[in-house]
Every structure is written in C-alpha cells, then in structure tokens.
Amino acid sequence: MTVALKPMTGADTAPDATILSVHDLTVSVRSQAGLLPLIKGVSFDLKRGETLAIAGESGSGKSITSLAIMGLLPPPAVRVTGGAITLGSSVLTTLPEAQMRSLRGNRIAMIFQEPMTSLNPVMTVGAQLIEAIRAHAPVSLRVARTEALAALTAVRLSDPARRMDQYPHELSGGMRQRVMIAMALALKPDVLIADEPTTALDVTVQREVLDLLRDLQKSHGTAILLITHDMGVVAEMADRVVIMRKGVIAETGTVAQIFDAPTATYTRELLSAVPRMGQGGELVARPDTPVVADLRDVQVRYDIRGGVLNRVTHRVHAVEGVSFDIREGETFSLVGESGCGKSTIARAIVGLAPHEGLIRVGDQTVGRMTAHARKRLSAATQIVFQDPMAALDSRMTVGDQIAEPLLIHGQGDAASRRDRAAHLMERVGLTTAQLDNYPHEFSGGQRQRICIARALALTPKLIVADESVSALDVSVQARVLDLLRALKDEFGIAMLFISHDMAVVENISDRVAVMQLGQIVEMGSRAQIFGNPRHAYTRRLMEAVPVPDPTFIRPTTPRMAGEIPNPVHGVGTVIARHRMQEVSKGHFVAQDA
Amino acid sequence: MTAAAATALGPEGVWRRLRRKPLALFGIVLVVLIVGAALLAPWLAPYDPFVQHFDGLTLFGEPLPPGGAYVLGTDLLGRDLLSRLLYGARTSLIIGVVANGIALVIGTIIGLTAGFFQGWIGAVLMRFTDLMMAFPALLLAICLAAIFQPSLWIVAFVIAMVNWVQTARVIYTETSALAARDYIAAERTLGASTWRILFKHILPHLVPMIIVWGTLGISTTVLLEATLSYLGVGVQPPTPSWGNIIFENQTYFQSAPWLVFFPGAAIVVLALAFNLVGDGLRDVLDPTLRGSD
Numbered sequence: 001m002t003v004a005l006k007p008m009t010g011a012d013t014a015p016d017a018t019i020l021s022v023h024d025l026t027v028s029v030r031s032q033a034g035l036l037p038l039i040k041g042v043s044f045d046l047k048r049g050e051t052l053a054i055a056g057e058s059g060s061g062k063s064i065t066s067l068a069i070m071g072l073l074p075p076p077a078v079r080v081t082g083g084a085i086t087l088g089s090s091v092l093t094t095l096p097e098a099q100m101r102s103l104r105g106n107r108i109a110m111i112f113q114e115p116m117t118s119l120n121p122v123m124t125v126g127a128q129l130i131e132a133i134r135a136h137a138p139v140s141l142r143v144a145r146t147e148a149l150a151a152l153t154a155v156r157l158s159d160p161a162r163r164m165d166q167y168p169h170e171l172s173g174g175m176r177q178r179v180m181i182a183m184a185l186a187l188k189p190d191v192l193i194a195d196e197p198t199t200a201l202d203v204t205v206q207r208e209v210l211d212l213l214r215d216l217q218k219s220h221g222t223a224i225l226l227i228t229h230d231m232g233v234v235a236e237m238a239d240r241v242v243i244m245r246k247g248v249i250a251e252t253g254t255v256a257q258i259f260d261a262p263t264a265t266y267t268r269e270l271l272s273a274v275p276r277m278g279q280g281g282e283l284v285a286r287p288d289t290p291v292v293a294d295l296r297d298v299q300v301r302y303d304i305r306g307g308v309l310n311r312v313t314h315r316v317h318a319v320e321g322v323s324f325d326i327r328e329g330e331t332f333s334l335v336g337e338s339g340c341g342k343s344t345i346a347r348a349i350v351g352l353a354p355h356e357g358l359i360r361v362g363d364q365t366v367g368r369m370t371a372h373a374r375k376r377l378s379a380a381t382q383i384v385f386q387d388p389m390a391a392l393d394s395r396m397t398v399g400d401q402i403a404e405p406l407l408i409h410g411q412g413d414a415a416s417r418r419d420r421a422a423h424l425m426e427r428v429g430l431t432t433a434q435l436d437n438y439p440h441e442f443s444g445g446q447r448q449r450i451c452i453a454r455a456l457a458l459t460p461k462l463i464v465a466d467e468s469v470s471a472l473d474v475s476v477q478a479r480v481l482d483l484l485r486a487l488k489d490e491f492g493i494a495m496l497f498i499s500h501d502m503a504v505v506e507n508i509s510d511r512v513a514v515m516q517l518g519q520i521v522e523m524g525s526r527a528q529i530f531g532n533p534r535h536a537y538t539r540r541l542m543e544a545v546p547v548p549d550p551t552f553i554r555p556t557t558p559r560m561a562g563e564i565p566n567p568v569h570g571v572g573t574v575i576a577r578h579r580m581q582e583v584s585k586g587h588f589v590a591q592d593a
Numbered sequence: 594m595t596a597a598a599a600t601a602l603g604p605e606g607v608w609r610r611l612r613r614k615p616l617a618l619f620g621i622v623l624v625v626l627i628v629g630a631a632l633l634a635p636w637l638a639p640y641d642p643f644v645q646h647f648d649g650l651t652l653f654g655e656p657l658p659p660g661g662a663y664v665l666g667t668d669l670l671g672r673d674l675l676s677r678l679l680y681g682a683r684t685s686l687i688i689g690v691v692a693n694g695i696a697l698v699i700g701t702i703i704g705l706t707a708g709f710f711q712g713w714i715g716a717v718l719m720r721f722t723d724l725m726m727a728f729p730a731l732l733l734a735i736c737l738a739a740i741f742q743p744s745l746w747i748v749a750f751v752i753a754m755v756n757w758v759q760t761a762r763v764i765y766t767e768t769s770a771l772a773a774r775d776y777i778a779a780e781r782t783l784g785a786s787t788w789r790i791l792f793k794h795i796l797p798h799l800v801p802m803i804i805v806w807g808t809l810g811i812s813t814t815v816l817l818e819a820t821l822s823y824l825g826v827g828v829q830p831p832t833p834s835w836g837n838i839i840f841e842n843q844t845y846f847q848s849a850p851w852l853v854f855f856p857g858a859a860i861v862v863l864a865l866a867f868n869l870v871g872d873g874l875r876d877v878l879d880p881t882l883r884g885s886d
Contacts, residue, residue, distance in 0.1 A: 350782040371786065378784035390775040395797045395880055405783045438880040454779075 126164030232546025399435030524587030617873020623866030700760025708768025
C-alpha cells in the first residue's frame with residue numbers, strides 16, 4: 001500500500017513534534033451533590049510516531065480522558081471543566097461540534113474494545129469503509145473503493161476483496177478488530193486512540209493485532225494513544241507510559257523507567273499484582289487423594305438447523321471426547337482460547353449443558369436427574385461465573401442470596417441461615433453490615449466475593465470457576481485468587497479453574513489441560529506443561545502472552561493472517577480424535593495425525 | 594447511602610418511600626378522589642343520573658352549557674352531566690381496574706410460562722397469542738359480547754379477553770431474556786425449583802414492566818369499553834360510563850363541547866393518576882434506583 005501522508009502545517013511536520021497536548025485537563029460530572037471531578041489535572045504530550053500508553057484500573061479515568069480528546073463525553077452531565085486539549089494548532093476543548101466532527105476520523109481516529117458493537121451489523125464491511133472515507137474526503141465511489149481495499153490489505157486480512165462484501169457477523173473477533181483498524185487508518189489520522197483494543201480478543205489474536213498496530217505505526221507514522229489495563233501490552237507497545245489512578249496521574253515516564261524504577265507506590269503495587277509466567281509457587285506434592293470429579297469421553301454438540309425443512313445440517317462440536325479427573329483438594333485448570341469448549345465443560349459438570357459420555361461428581365452422575373439428584377449434585381459442586389453482576393439477582397439482598405442455597409436445601413432455620421451468611425461474608429472479606437445491601441452497591445471484586453460466598457454455602461467438594469477472575473482488575477484479581485487459594489486449603493475443596501490467561505493458570509494450578517477445538521491437546525502437572533510444553537499449540541499460547549517487561553525481546557514469529565479453524569461440522573462428519581501419548585508420568589500430549 | 598435505606602422493603606417501607614415522592618403522592622390523592630367520588634356518588638350527585646329534567650333543556654331542546662343549576666351542564670336528554678359522570682366513575686373504574694387486572698394476570702401467566710419453558714409449550718402459547726393478536730380486537734369483543742348477555746361484568750371479562758395479548762407478548766420477550774441470564778443458571782446449579790426461580794427470581798424483575806402495562810392499560814380499557822358501548826355491546830344505557838357519555842355525544846361536539854370535554858378530561862385524569870402511582874411504585878420497588886430519592 002502506498003502511504004501518502006497528508007500535507008501538514010509547518011510545525012507539525014518536524015520529527016518529534018508534539019502532535020497532541022493535554023494540559024491540566026479536568027472533566028466533571030454534574031450530580032445532585034454538585035460538580036464531581038472524574039479526572040483532575042491530567043497533562044501529557046503525544047509526539048508524532050510515538051506510542052503513549054495510559055494504564056490504570058477501572059475507574060482510573062483513562063477512558064474518560066480518551067473520550068474527552070475525541071469530544072465524545074456523554075452530554076449533558078459530563079463535560080470538560082478545566083484545562084485544554086490541543087491538536088496541532090487547534091484547541092479541541094473550545095472547538096464547535098461541527099468542526100470537531102470533521103476532525104474526528106480525519107485527524108484523530110479511535111478504535112474501541114468491542115469491534116462487534118462498533119460496526120454496523122447490517123452494512124457490509126466494504127460499504128462501511130467507503131462511507132467512512134467519503135464522509136471526510138470528497139472522492140468518487142471508485143476511488144473510495146480502491147482506498148478501502150488498500151486499507152483492508154494493509155491490515156493483513158486474508159482475501160480482502162471478498163471481505164469487502166461480507167457482513168461483520170461473518171468475521172471473527174480478530175478480523176473485526178482489523179476492520180476497525182483499517183477504518184481508523186484509512187483516513188491517515190495524526191493520532192489513533194486505541195481504547196483497550198485487544199482486551200476482548202484471544203491471546204494469539206491479540207498478538208497479531210498488536211503486531212499489526214506496531215507495523216502500521218512504523219509505516220504511517222501515526223501517533224498512538226493506547227488505553228489499557230494490561231501491563232504486558234504496555235511493556236510491549238509503549239514508548240512512554242502514563243499511570244492513572246482515581247482520575248489523577250500517579251506517574252509518568254518512559255516505559256523503562258516505569259518498569260525498572262517505578263517511583264509511585266501505586267505503580268509498584270500495580271506491577272507486583274500482574275500475574276507473570278514463570279512465577280508459579282512451589283508445587284505441593286499431593287498423594288493420590290480420592291477422585292472428586294470424573295469425566296469419561298464427554299461430548300457436547302449443538303445442532304444448527306437450516307434449509308427449507310429446518311433440518312439439522314451442521315453441528316457445533318463444542319466438546320469432543322474429553323476425559324480427565326479431578327482429585328480432592330486439587331486445582332485443575334482448563335486453558336484455551338474462546339470457542340475451545342472449556343466453558344461448555346464447566347456448564348456440563350454443573351448440569352447446565354446436555355452432554356454425552358460420563359460425568360460423575362462425588363457419587364452423583366450428571367445427566368437427566370430427578371429433583372433430588374439435582375440437589376445432591378448442587379451440594380457436591382458449585383460454579384462461579386465470569387460476570388458477577390450477571391450472576392447475582394439484582395433485586396435480592398446479598399444476604400438472602402448467600403443464604404438461599406441453605407433455604408433451597410432445607411438446612412437450618414432463618415436465624416441460623418443468616419448467621420451462616422454473615423460468617424461467609426466475613427470469610428470472603430466483606431462485613432456483616434453489608435448483608436442487607438443489593439448487588440449494585442458493591443464493586444466488581446466484591447460481587448465476585450459474594451458469588452464465591454454463595455458457592456461455599458453448601459460446602460461443596462468441587463468449585464467450578466469459569467473465567468471467574470477474567471473481568472476483574474489485576475490488583476482485585478490477585479486478591480480474589482489469593483482468597484480462592486486460601487478457601488480451597490481451608491475447606492479442602494477441589495477446584496476446576498477455567499481461564500484463557502496462561503499467567504493466571506500458572507499461578508494457581510496443580511494440574512493443567514490445554515484445550516483446542518473441543519479436545520484436550522496436552523495435559524499434565526503445572527511443572528510439566530509450563531516447564532516442558534510439548535504440543536505446538538501449547539507453545540503458541542505461551543509465546544503469545546504479552547510479557548510485562550520492556551526489555552524482553554520476542555523471538556520473531558511469522559505474521560499470521562489466516563482464519564481460525566472452527567468446530568462446526570456437517571452432520572455425519574467424523575472428527576478425528578487426538579491420540580494421547582504419555583511422554584512422562586502424568587504428562588499427556590496429543591499426537592497430531 | 595446508609596445501610597438502613599438499603600434494607601429489604603416491607604409494605605410499610607414502600608409506603609414510607611412513596612410518601613417522599615411528590616408526584617406519586619399527587620397520583621395517590623387523585624386515585625383516592627376518583628374512587629371516593631365513585632363510592633359516594635349517591636350522596637355527592639346533585640341529581641338522579643337517569644332522570645331527564647324538563648328544565649335541563651333549552652326551549653329549542655338544546656342541552657344546557659355548564660353553570661347555573663347544572664354545574665357541568667346537561668346532556669341531550671336533559672340529564673345532569675355531573676351526576677352522570679359521578680355514577681359513570683363506578684363503571685369506568687370497575688372496567689379499568691377489573692378488566693385490566695384480569696388482562697394483566699392472564700398476560701403475565703401466559704408470557705411467563707411461554708418465555709421460561711420455551712419448547713413446545715412456549716410455541717403453542719405464543720402462536721395462540723399471535724392468533725389472538727391477528728384477530729381484530731374489536732370484532733372479537735363484539736363476538737364475545739354478542740354470545741354473552743351484556744352486563745358490566747361480562748364487558749369487563751370481554752375486554753380482558755382482548756387486552757391480555759400485548760402484555761403476554763412483552764412479558765414473554767422479557768422472560769426469555771431473563772431466563773438466559775447467568776443468575777438463573779446459578780439458581781439452577783443451586784438446585785432451586787422451577788417455582789422458586791419463577792416467583793423469586795424472575796417475577797420481581799417483571800414488576801416494573803407489569804406496572805407500566807397496567808397503568809397504560811387503564812386508559813385503553815376505558816376507551817375500549819366506550820367503543821363497545823357505542824356499538825351497543827358495551828355497558829347498556831342508560832347506565833352511564835365515561836366512555837359511553839363521550840360516544841353518545843360526540844356528534845354534537847361542535848355545539849355542546851362540554852359533553853365530550855368533561856368525560857374526556859375524567860379519563861385523562863384517571864389514566865394520569867394511575868400512571869403517576871405506577872411510576873412511583875416502579876422506582877420504589879427497584880433497589881437499583883434507590884438513593885436517588
């Protein structure tokens with residue numbers, strides 16, 4: 001692709017020129033208690049061709065900062081109440097909306113976390129790109145089409161000509177994010193704001209998108225303002241870093257300064273909370289304890305109907321012949337990317353997904369169960385979901401929700417159940433005074449603690465944690481992981497830990513199974529998997545994890561543009577099962593056909 | 594927010610919070626006034642609503658405008674409009690509250706069942722609902738009213754049979770969405786029975802929607818009754834209802850506007866009153882909206 005940089009005004013073209021300057025910015029929200037500042041006194045400069053990362057946890061004001069720059073603060077309650085934002089020679093904070101609109105996309109572009117919601121589902125990718133181009137430049141349809149195609153080629157989408165005529169839902173998450181990047185860069189903006197651009201993506205896809213952003217920055221000379229919570233991404237991408245906390249800047253510095261010699265206490269805390277690979281604690285040798293959960297040749301398939309007669313034409317082979325067991329007091333992790341079937345297994349174990357094959361938890365076989373058997377299963381195993389807000393009933397007090405399992409199982413009377421709920425609340429680090437509060441009055445981490453307390457109420461033998469810490473901030477995540485570990489030891493509970501995050505898995509697991517397309521490709525102790533990964537996919541997963549160390553030099557890997565295989569097959573297709581070979585005691589690796 | 598403000602609410606708690614909302618309080622006062630007027634009609638009404646007064650018409654046989662001996666004027670037959678409105682409040686309230694209540698209950702039960710169980714039960718119930726929806730409501734009401742001897746209660750029943758459909762549709766959609774949420778899955782893994790999930794965890798979330806539909810439904814039911822009366826299958830004359838007063842007199846709107854204006858205003862005030870109460874109740878019953886009062 002030929003890159004023609006737009007003619008710039010004199011001052012902008014000099015190398016190292018500051019292109020975007022935020023000075024003493026204050027954004028406030030109008031509330032009943034008066035103007036409340038959301039961010040206060042935020043200042044930073046962004047130079048041409050530079051990547052500046054704004055890192056911080058939720059509520060730190062990093063997204064508000066980016067929205068303020070774009071002039072997209074939600075009116076009328078939230079607005080800039082102090083300071084200035086300057087882009088080149090124009091002061092954005094005083095610019096009328098009409099001029100701001102022509103600037104947006106043209107000189108500053110933005111990509112968001114969730115590409116599906118940022119793309120129009122009823123327009124083809126090409127049409128959206130052409131529309132975006134023509135909204136800012138008076139070019140003919142033909143020229144716009146050529147430019148759109150060039151942009152799609154630049155983001156390394158496979159078969160770009162065909163992608164032009166596809167709709168967003170036909171693309172995978174990674175491809176959609178590439179389209180968003182193509183759209184943002186089609187107009188060759190001076191500044192690209194990337195708000196958590198890879199948070200919703202799998203690690204291997206994240207890797208590709210990050211590589212792409214870096215390559216494009218080199219060729220276009222675009223300045224990137226990267227908003228992220230992931231210190232690994234910061235270390236890999238950023239030249240300079242702004243650490244934000246509760247609406248103010250905690251620390252600013254080059255990436256080396258921030259990681260090697262952080263001055264602010266908060267930066268140090270943040271960095272120490274980041275789960276790192278290769279830092280798992282010593283493995284406690286466990287004697288062969290009794291089996292708590294046993295899965296034998298489990299299959300889960302979902303029918304896809306189609307055609308005139310609405311017959312089953314395809315099936316999603318979500319889980320395909322998975323076998324493993326979990327022993328008492330052990331943490332067994334399932335790790336893999338989205339769509340690999342790990343969450344389906346979690347749901348099957350607690351009886352939420354119909355399956356074939358055998359699943360036993362304790363002495364209860366999971367399957368078609370009577371109400372009585374269902375209760376016995378729920379006494380033996382409980383699940384903690386990813387999004388605690390969705391997993392709690394917003395119209396019931398948390399005390400009632402924690403005590404509810406006891407009520408359902410007819411244990412104790414109202415007073416004793418409340419005592420037990422109070423005890424559990426304290427055990428997970430909340431106070432009994434909060435028993436009568438509703439879920440929305442808690443923070444995300446606290447809500448997850450409530451879910452954990454509810455799961456503990458019946459003292460199950462097995463807790464299934466389905467991405468239970470994925471939605472939490474790193475410092476909160478670290479504390480919830482500590483809590484889970486402590487509770488597991490205290491109550492002697494076994495845990496099935498499901499995650500996409502290799503670093504978290506390494507921190508908490510005793511044994512690990514790596515899943516790909518519904519099958520286990522490698523299984524073994526933590527030391528075996530992380531010390532001696534044998535399967536190519538396991539290695540790829542581990543290599544893709546961003547390393548929170550700016551000095552780390554990543555071995556160059558071939559840039560991938562291909563499509564990710566999916567587990568949808570026509571009816572009657574026989575799926576080749578992996579044959580597992582034991583390479584050392586307890587370490588199984590799939591032999592690829 | 595203080596801990597006390599967040600605690601679970603009993604009926605007295607609801608009242609305590611409702612009292613602090615001026616608009617809801619205003620709505621309650623209006624409802625009390627309307628209900629009071631309906632109950633006390635025999636004592637409040639200055640005249641017998643059925644009597645055709647000789648001096649209720651001008652010498653040319655025209656109805657009297659408001660003012661004078663007949664405060665709100667008289668109708669075409671020389672009957673006192675105020676008295677007819679007061680007695681009509683009884684009919685309209687019964688229709689509005691009873692018919693609408695039955696419709697809400699039926700709609701909620703069908704929507705909830707279909708939305709929660711899906712499968713063939715859901716398919717059968719919702720196809721039946723669609724069928725009822727496709728059928729012209731008025732035609733259906735006329736058929737039903739023709740089969741049964743029209744009386745106040747039969748009219749209420751007929752209106753309920755026609756009006757549950759929209760509620761069922763809306764409740765169905767909402768229930769399907771709720772049933773797919775994680776907290777329902779969590780309840781299942783806790784071993785909660787279907788009844789428990791339905792009544793403890795789904796129904797409370799539907800309350801705002803039911804309240805909104807309930808209050809909106811009051812005005813539409815009162816008007817549907819009026820239409821039925823107009824077609825001769827509603828509340829039978831000379832029994833007054835706000836709807837049939839409007840329809841009896843609408844052709845004279847140009848020459849005697851008060852005959853349409855006052856009953857029309859009464860319907861608007863009734864609907865408004867219930868809407869205000871409904872809005873207040875919805876806010877008070879939703880824990881996530883608390884603290885803003």
